[in-house]
Amino acid sequence: MDYEEWKKTGGNRAVEVLDFKTIIMEVRQGVGGDEAKIWASDLFRMYSRYAENRNWKIEVLDEGVIKIKGEGVFDELKYETGVHRVQRVPKTEKAGRIHTSTASVVVLPEVPETSVEIKDQDLEWQFTTGGGHGGQNVNKVATAVRLTHKPTGIVTTARQERSQEQNRKIALSLLRSQLWGIDQENKASRIKDLRSGIGRSMRSEKIRTYNYPQNRVTDHRINKSWHKLDSIMNGALQDLLPELSPILQTENSK
Numbered sequence: 183m184d185y186e187e188w189k190k191t192g193g194n195r196a197v198e199v200l201d202f203k204t205i206i207m208e209v210r211q212g213v214g215g216d217e218a219k220i221w222a223s224d225l226f227r228m229y230s231r232y233a234e235n236r237n238w239k240i241e242v243l244d245e246g247v248i249k250i251k252g253e254g255v256f257d258e259l260k261y262e263t264g265v266h267r268v269q270r271v272p273k274t275e276k277a278g279r280i281h282t283s284t285a286s287v288v289v290l291p292e293v294p295e296t297s298v299e300i301k302d303q304d305l306e307w308q309f310t311t312g313g314g315h316g317g318q319n320v321n322k323v324a325t326a327v328r329l330t331h332k333p334t335g336i337v338t339t340a341r342q343e344r345s346q347e348q349n350r351k352i353a354l355s356l357l358r359s360q361l362w363g364i365d366q367e368n369k370a371s372r373i374k375d376l377r378s379g380i381g382r383s384m385r386s387e388k389i390r391t392y393n394y395p396q397n398r399v400t401d402h403r404i405n406k407s408w409h410k411l412d413s414i415m416n417g418a419l420q421d422l423l424p425e426l427s428p429i430l431q432t433e434n435s436k
Contacts, residue, residue: 202256202291206359209246212265214283217272222246222285224415225266229259229287231417243352244340249292256291258423263289264389271394280395284388290359298358306330309346329353336360401426 209226211218226246233240238252250259267284275281309324326341327349338360340352391400392411399414399422400407408414410421 203253204249204251204292205256205259206243206290206292206356207248207250207259207262208288208290209248210286210288212284212286214281216274217281218283218285220272221266221268221283224268225285225287228415228417228419229262232419235417235420242342243356244342247356256289258427259289261389261427262287264387267388267391269391269393269395288363290363292355293358293362295358298361300331300354300358300361304332306332307350325349327353329357331357331361334361334364 207229209222209229211222214221226248229250230240230248233248233250233252233255236252236255236258238250238255241249241251243249265284265286267282269280269282271278272281306329308328308330310326310328311324325344325346327339327346329338329340329350330336331338336357338353338356340349340356343349343352389401389403391402392398392415393400394411396409397411398407398409399411401422404426406425408422410418414422
């Protein structure tokens with residue numbers, strides 16, 4: 183059973199929720215080997231610092247996955263979804279050559295249980311010893327959770343919390359958000375004006391390049407550059423987002 187078949191069985195209530203005050207952000211390495219892993223970590227730090235600057239509440243759910251709660255958080259960060267490319271000389275590069283690596287960012291709202299119906303028979307749970315905070319006790323007890331949604335094949339994991347029950351709730355929340363996100367992307371793909379890539383950012387779309395030698399950040403959707411890479415990577419996204427969001431919002435509403 184694929185996503186569309188699952189949806190027809192009543193798997194998605196398709197309740198439209200407009201006022202999201204909590205998001206789940208996932209940052210994963212792309213192409214580029216070890217440098218891509220470092221780049222994903224740098225992006226994770228950038229967004230975390232920005233959230234701290236905005237006095238938003240931050241909670242690390244898993245490696246590369248963070249929950250951010252605050253007024254206007256989804257509206258500000260929803261267009262960060264996509265592929266982020268970096269051009270720089272890695273510390274391990276002895277010849278001084280510039281390497282290109284990528285990382286993917288996905289921003290989804292935390293979706294209420296009433297918005298997406300998930301049936302127990304569609305879930306496959308696996309439990310292992312955890313690797314998050316909590317000391318040796320976490321590593322002795324099967325607290326880490328791996329959840330597979332059988333109809334769609336989506337897999338979510340959670341291992342940061344001390345108890346299995348807490349991690350179960352996190353894994354379900356991650357799954358719910360991903361199912362909601364797929365539904366929204368399917369809707370967007372049917373709308374002609376959104377196929378240009380200027381509206382809603384699809385997960386596989388290259389949206390931005392960070393060029394270290396030139397201290398430059400370029401957003402390819404609006405063809406604009408900022409020569410403030412160093413400050414942006416330290417969380418100063420207020421130099422970028424106020425110019426970016428209104429343009430994409432306008433294009434998205436046409």
